[in-house]
Amino acid sequence: MPFIPHTASDEQEMLGAIGVPNIDALFDEIPKNLRAATLSEVPAGISEMALQRLMNQRARLDEVALSFLGAGAYEHHIPAAVWDLVGRGEFMTAYTPYQAEASQGTLQLIYEFQTMMTRLTAMDVANASVYDGATALAEAMLMAVRANKSNKSNRVVVAGNLNPNYHAVCHTIVKNQGLILDVLAHDPATGCLPGAVEAALEGAAALVISYPNFFGGLDDVDYLTDSAASAGALVIGVVNPTALALIKPPGEWGTRGADIAVGEGQPLGIPLASGGPYLGFMCCRQQFVRQMPGRIIGRTVDQTGKPGYTLTLQAREQHIRRGKATSNICTNQGLLVTAATIYMSLLGNEGLRQVALTAHSGTNALTNLACQIDGVTARFSGPVFHERVLSLPVDASLVVEKMAAHGVLPGLALGDWVTGMDDCLLVNVTETKTAADIACFARLLAEVIEEVKATC
Amino acid sequence: MPFIPHTASDEQEMLGAIGVPNIDALFDEIPKNLRAATLSEVPAGISEMALQRLMNQRARLDEVALSFLGAGAYEHHIPAAVWDLVGRGEFMTAYTPYQAEASQGTLQLIYEFQTMMTRLTAMDVANASVYDGATALAEAMLMAVRANKSNKSNRVVVAGNLNPNYHAVCHTIVKNQGLILDVLAHDPATGCLPGAVEAALEGAAALVISYPNFFGGLDDVDYLTDSAASAGALVIGVVNPTALALIKPPGEWGTRGADIAVGEGQPLGIPLASGGPYLGFMCCRQQFVRQMPGRIIGRTVDQTGKPGYTLTLQAREQHIRRGKATSNICTNQGLLVTAATIYMSLLGNEGLRQVALTAHSGTNALTNLACQIDGVTARFSGPVFHERVLSLPVDASLVVEKMAAHGVLPGLALGDWVTGMDDCLLVNVTETKTAADIACFARLLAEVIEEVKATC
Amino acid sequence: MLIYEHSRPGRMARAQYVAAQGISSELADDLGAHLRSSALGLPEVSELEVVRHYTNLSSKNFAIDKQFYPLGSCTMKYNPRGAHAAASIPGFLKRHPLAPAANSQGYLACAYELQNYLKDVTGMQAVSLTPMAGAQGEFAGVAMIRAYHQKRGDHDRVEILVPEAAHGTNPATAVMCGFVVREIPVTKEGDVDLDALKAVVGPRTAGLMMTNPSTCGVFERQIQEIAETVHEAGGLLYYDGANLNAILGKVRPGDMGFDVLHMNLHKTFATPHGGGGPGSGPVGVGARLAPFLPTPTVGMAEDGTYRWLDHKDIPDTIGRLSTFMGNAGILLRAYAYARLLGAEGMNRVGEYATLNANYLAKSLEQAGYTLAYPARRATHEFIVTLASEAKHQHVTAMDFAKRLLDYGYHAPTTYFPLLVPECLLIEPTETESKAEIDGFVAAMTQIRQEAMTEPALVTTAPHSLPVKRLDDVKAARDLDLAYKVTA
Amino acid sequence: MLIYEHSRPGRMARAQYVAAQGISSELADDLGAHLRSSALGLPEVSELEVVRHYTNLSSKNFAIDKQFYPLGSCTMKYNPRGAHAAASIPGFLKRHPLAPAANSQGYLACAYELQNYLKDVTGMQAVSLTPMAGAQGEFAGVAMIRAYHQKRGDHDRVEILVPEAAHGTNPATAVMCGFVVREIPVTKEGDVDLDALKAVVGPRTAGLMMTNPSTCGVFERQIQEIAETVHEAGGLLYYDGANLNAILGKVRPGDMGFDVLHMNLHKTFATPHGGGGPGSGPVGVGARLAPFLPTPTVGMAEDGTYRWLDHKDIPDTIGRLSTFMGNAGILLRAYAYARLLGAEGMNRVGEYATLNANYLAKSLEQAGYTLAYPARRATHEFIVTLASEAKHQHVTAMDFAKRLLDYGYHAPTTYFPLLVPECLLIEPTETESKAEIDGFVAAMTQIRQEAMTEPALVTTAPHSLPVKRLDDVKAARDLDLAYKVTA
Ligand SMILES: Cc1ncc(COP(=O)(O)O)c(C=O)c1O
Ligand SMILES: Cc1ncc(COP(=O)(O)O)c(C=O)c1O
Secondary structure (H helix, E strand, O other), rough: OOOOOHHHHHHHHHHHHOOOOOHHHHOOOOOOHOOOOOOOOOEEEEHHHHHHHHHHHHHHHOOOOOEEOOOOOOOOOHHHHHHHHHHHHHHOOOOOOOHHHEHHHHHHHHHHHHEEEHHHHHHHHOOOOOOHHHHHHHHHHHHHHHHOOOOOEHHHHHHEOHHHHHHHHHHHHHHHHOOOOEEOOOOOOOOOOOOOOHHOOOOOOOOEEEEEOOOOOOOHHHHHHHHHHHHOOEEEEEEEOOOOOOOOOOOOOOOOOOOOEEOOOOOOOOOOHHHHHHEEEEEHHHHHHHOOOOOEEEEEEEOOOOEEEEEEEEHHHHHHHHHHHHOOOOOOOOHHHHHHHHHHHHHHHHHHHHHHHHHHHHHHHHHHOOOOOOOOOEEOOEEOEEEEEEEEEOOOHHHHHHHHHOOOOOOOEHOOOOOOOOOOOEEEEOOOHHHHHEEEEHHHHHHHHHHHHHHH | OOOOOOOOOHHHHHHHHHOOOOHHHHHHOOOHEOOOOOOOOEEEOHHHHHHHHHHHHHHHHHOHHHHHHHHOOEEEEEEEHHHHHHHOOOHHHHOOOOOOHHHHHHHHHHHHHHHHHHHHHOOEOOOHHHOHHHHHHHHHHHHHHHHHHOOOOOOEEEEOOOOHHHHHHHHHHHHHHEEEEEEEEOOOOOOOOOOOOOHHHHHOOEEEEEEEEOOOEEOHHHHHHHHHHHHHOEEEEEOOOOOHHHHHHHOOOOOOOOEEEEEEEOOOOOOOOOOOOOEEEEOHHHHHHHOOOOOOEEEEEEOOEEEEEEEOHHHHHHHHHHHOOOOOOOOOHHHHHHHHHHHHHHHHHHHHHHHHHHHHHHHHHHHHHOOOOOOOOEEOOOOOOOOOEOOOOOOOHHHHHHHHHOOEEEEEEHHOOOOOOOOOOEEEEOOOHHHHHHHHHHHHHHHHHHHHHHHO | OOOOHOOOOOOOOHOOOOOOOOOHHHHHHHHHHOOOOOOOOOOOOOOHHHHHHHHHHHEEEEOOOOOOOOOOOOOOOOOOHHHHHHOHHHHHHHHOOOOHHHHHHHHHHHHHHHHHHHHHHHOEEEEEEEOHHHHHHHHHHHHHHHHHHOOOOOOOOOOEEEOOOOOOHHHHHHHOOEEEEEEOOOOOOOOOHHHHHHHHOOOOOOEEEEEOOOOOOOOOOOHHHHHHHHOOOOOEEEEEEOOOHHHEEEEEEEHHOEEEEOOOOOHHHOOOOOOOOOOOOEEOOOOOHHOOOOOOEEEEOOOOEEEOOOOOOOOOOOOOOOOOOOOHHHHHHHHHHHHHHHHHHHHHHHHHHHHHHHHHHHHHHOOOEEEEOOOOOOOOOOOOOHHHHHHHHOOOOHHHHHHHHOOOOOOOOOOOOOOOOOOOEEEEOOOOOHHHHHHHHHHHHHHHHHHHOHHEEEEEEOEEEOOOOHHHHHHHHOOOOOOOOOO | OOOOOOOOOOOOOOOOOOOOOOOOOOOHHHHHEEEEEOOOOOOOHHHHHHHHHHHHHHOOOOOOOOOOOOOOOOOOOOOHHHHHHHHHHHHHOOOOOOOOHHHOOOHHHHHHHHEEEEEEHHHOEEEEEOOOHHHHHHHHHHHHHHHHHHHOOOOOOOOOOOOOOOOOOOHHHHOOOOEEEEEOOOOOOOOOOOOHHHHHHOEEEEEEEEEOOOOOOOOOOHHHHHHHHHHHHHOOOHHHHHHHHOOOOOOOHHHOOOOOOOOOHHOOOOOOOOOOOOOOEEEEEEOOOOOOEOOEEEEEOOOOOEEOOOOOOOOOOOOOOOOOOOOOOHHHHHHHHHHHHHHHHHHHHHHHHHHHHHHHHHHHHOOOEEEEOOOOOOOOOOOEHHHHHHHHHOOOHHHHHHHHOOOOOOOEEEEEOOOOEEEEEOOOOOOOHHHHHHHHHEEEEHHHHHHOOHHHHHHHOOOOOOOEEEEHHHHHOOOOOOOOOOO
């Protein structure tokens, strides 16, 4: 019992006070025939020392020397201060701030987070996070259908160049409430949405735009937003927060901006960590705030007029409204919000801009170098943000396999993800990649392509 | 200027307030000809990201798979909680607790440390640390010569089986004050001090005993302590704190116990880290407390009678007594005291005992296995604590070199350390070594011995 | 002070300027019209300011690492630092979720074994680790119930039954899954009203969601009869695993007759709550629902290596619930916790959680407090009702809760479950010592005294925290959800 | 409450029971009479109790991470978390000090480069990193001076000269090295009294120890003349590097004529002070003392690999100062700091430290405080004297210091240097912002007001800390240095 503090005499005293002979007696209301068999799969306990050794060995198996994998999760430098602060017991081992007076630390921090997110996205309000980028989008779809007063549609038009996993998650979540997801196919030549979307948008409750899109490309968000507005559809922007340091924030798309902006907060100081915990962020226009799911922190005052922070608009939430809540979400991603807030504070405007710019330059550099390899071309030609599809002269999944065996993850082979893209590799470059890394990538890619060619 | 918060306008306002045109003007009292040339060796600044990468690469160069090196610094499991707590800014970024009211955290913790150390050693009082084990011994020698009122001797008799580096450090430090260090040679057959020491101790101010000794062996501390007492010499015990969970504490040596106990605190939750920072601990009889160097914390009360902690007996220290202080020590090893205190709290009596017992069993297991190799024998036969000298059929330094190339550090080759021990390897086993590790050691040792034999 | 109030134009934490070596971060002119022209609006502060600001902010939180935190239904127990360290090893932190399986055997091994442990402790046949919190686990579970009935063509089953004491996520989840919720009353003794249940159960019943021990802090004694009733009517039984801590190693939901459940690893498996997450809510299912498990899960290939199972392997899956594979880092912590405890340790969790709760309940009863279910055994938690104090001294459960903060204890859960008036739901957990519990009882005794003699002291509490009682009405009325910079 | 007061016999943090796999930790019967029979006497507590106790204890400390800490002569500046992270990489933490050089090239490279940087910033010829704090650096330096004279057979040089403003470690060190100390007076303007110096300097002079800027917070303008005077008399000049932060990149001690110095990396190179250490006090020397450097140092072999240099390479070394090679972990942090700053960053340290000090000095003067050396430029620190306040309002420097704590600022250094009555030695450092300094000035202004109108408020301060003013006399009289358990 590694973490149970009871001594034998504690136990005796407590049993005496309760008036039972032993602990087992406390379970006397449980029908005898239900009492559990002993656990057979759980091994005997080990010490922290043995655990550490085991986990070190396992973690070592997963190390790679260099990775250009992106596709929704990005390797960024995380300032050392971030997790030193996040790991403080006061942040890490607190519960959801239900007792506001005893949780001003977390509450103020979330208020700061909300502020930062509204500014980065140029939206009015933000919530305190949902699970991840994909579930943020699913919630945004449900929210848009509820919020769109101009039509009673339950049809959501989804950009075909959205991350396929986002689409899959949304499908799982929203189908049960009868929403229909219509895919607006992207132009296979550009990777971007087509130049005429009016017809597709007719009668839709909302349009989902991914900016950048799954291929790293940048759609014409102004046109798309304005078209949606004319069609009476709300616009949901799925955005990368790092990208927003460089490209147009959703609040400034078209004439009136997007209505809801969501995305994956992972790039903001959160380690890749096998896919989570991350955080999904959600921002919207002020007018939709009561339709937004998740926790929202408001600034108020205490009895003496001193400013303080508290959970607000709780009437949207399941613990108050139960079946009528905007969502069933309860626990969200608080600690990751803490990380993102500290990350954004440390980077500041210029710091985040440099991250984005460096990533951008590196991506261009990698594209140039890779395209010098015989048979390698950029699949789409428009501008991108920190991710680019390379078309290879051989099957991309074979290239990934062989480069991975050298400890280099060259990106994502798109064959399993997008039909007709077996030769495509989605490559990501962040600020963590030096010119030498990029050169190493290109050298190994060239080698491996030759190797694959030779064996086919 | 990574950590300077000044904006251009801050700077202007501040210069304006001071009344100087620029920062350079603030240095106008410095003779012009002294103004520094630009730095030529310090390279341009790099980002934290670049630093992290560089340091990861370098640290990787120093990794080994398995190590049996001890000889004064020991690989122990450090509970994760220890450095999570030690790394809290409140402990890590505070100064020496000069303002007691604003430092009760550190002060109470040191008081707890002093308590733990007095109990572990069975001595009356402890200080708040000196630099490391070797300097603790040097300070103890100076202290003993000051404290020994029964004779005016400046001669200290030092066990020949003391860690040679301790001897070297003491020599460096105490020779300037005219102390004479006489070596009491150990018996080459047993590695322990001889059975008759009366003559050697005559007229000496103090006797230094190492328990365990450099070879891991256990001297007859009762006899030695009583002999010193009869000779009017004080007894300084150099002890390993982990060992004290199993073997006799200095306060219980002989009839009246040792007078001063010192040692290296590194085994108590402090990483190997290339040799430091560690902590030297010092304990003594109550009657000598005013001769003890270093900081000492006392419990007292505040104006309302509430208990509190404060630096005390400061009249021993350099900041009060200057040239008449007991030592020049000022900054000591506060953060490591924090680690050791938390470590000892987490382990408790039974936990520390298990560490010691496991290490002991492992050492015996390793000895048995190694001695099955042709030509390998235990150099000394008496009982040891977690360290043992193996005599090899070939030069030990060659064995170390070859095993190290396989990523296994088999221990310390004693040739450079003790004359006549070129074939000797000092091997340490702590609780971190499993039976499989020990088997791996033995297997590789056998192989390497064969290899060396073949090439000689 | 907000971080923004430390901000000065042009200030920067320069060490975080990250231009990579050899890469010139020149202007991104190729982005043309996509370029952002407006300010980012982040604070501009120094590194020391950030560290100092958030260090100081953190000190305004209560936390398990600082005090007793007996929040009922939340299982605020010690979060082992060793588990945190294990999940923070660079190889794990840097693993990209889409890394090939060949480069991921370390993580996959942990996930695979954790699936097996969870099957074992719950008595279920199969587990998916992907749900990212309890509520998402519920969603997965109820969506599977829906998929099951649909697969069988059983389209009339549109109702989910929920006892009135249920957590809010239960009805909210049922609605998210497209069901109609029917609440079942609870008896005075805290049991489900079996007659009421029998009256509503029928061909429209898709399933029943409940937890056992219930949120009333008592064990549902008629669980077998309830299970039979629902099953006979063609419905399935959902187990809300938030209360698993109470019965770990003692009873298994699978043995009680449940078809599907979620676990809150952030409760029972001691992963930190993080001030509101992250959590992890794996689902376990019996044989009937196994074909519908959310993807991905982890399987073992014939050569003993681990691999991801997706819709190709589980064609009837309800689908994917997260961008990648759930809150992997939390799963690693839970795995570590399971390894540290082992089978024997798991068995003791429920035992000592129950011992502590019963001891605390008894102590508070002796101190004059009214238990909501005095005739029942407490499980890992129990309810105190302050209806009488509210009526006679005009001191409410919320007042008691706020006053506790002054004594350095976090308040229990207030006003939940809704069916007990003026209630405190108290869960001490197994990692608290008798001395800590005695201290809490002493504070409660003192506060009860204050409520009698000096009620204003209690009704205006807290007095010693960074703020006094906050104006929630103003917060909701004069919405201030983001700082407006005074340019 | 002490950790011992949480202790209960038999309680344990079970996850820390470490029997290694396959090793039975049977009784150590072979130890016979060596076996310990008495209790160890450590506390017996649970892991949560430990975490909670020390988390709560930590919150009773002031720290750079929490507040402005203008402790003069101590250089309490931001300790970069990035440097801490760099030194905490497992490969470094696990490196055994006696690991073969072939397995240590990572650490050795850092140490080698750091030696070079330190030579560069100080203008010295050679550096040894082994001293473990400033005082040990002083010891090494003065011991080298002694070795130098002895090597030359110059046995009469038994005196070390020390200005009266010197830090206590200076005379204490001289005595530890077997010298006699002679104090040199300081003029009203804060300079060394040159005539007095000339009067004592001579054939008995082994050396002069001083720091420049001096502990009076002013730059010694006659430094060249002082150096000449001492050198002409055959003595050597020792530079106490505690004040290097003031001149980093501006003047180099080597250029001023110093023969030997130590640096406090835990000050100038921003490694954390840890509540009383660890520090690191490398020594730098000119050509004359290079043969005497303490071992080990790091050299480069012909093949470009790094190796340790010991007494075989430096036969006249004063010897070894630590069991291994000094506070390596602190050296790594200092190395990281140097890399983060680079040459340009180093240059600015002295500049902004000086700007902040002069701005703060000017602001306090305007608030009515008396500067000890009003006619002088402040360097990185300066002195305020409260002699007049002590005389007229009976409010001492210590009272001002204690009252500052109530305002959330750590107090400056009090009563040092000894020659200025009722003084506060104030060092803001370069990492504090103007706003922070302005806040401090506002508090000081307020306290000054209080001292005039309500002196008791100040003389009984602090009022808002975990304890009120402590009884130091009782502490020294009724010595209580270890907790006596009530068995
Ligand atoms: C009984 C019960 N069910 C479900 C949940 C929901 O879990 P989560 O908050 O992880 O979504 C909780 C947690 O608050 C709970 O206590
Ligand atoms: C001027 C001066 N010299 C020497 C020292 C001694 O340094 P350390 O405390 O590292 O031994 C200090 C530090 O307190 C100091 O301020």
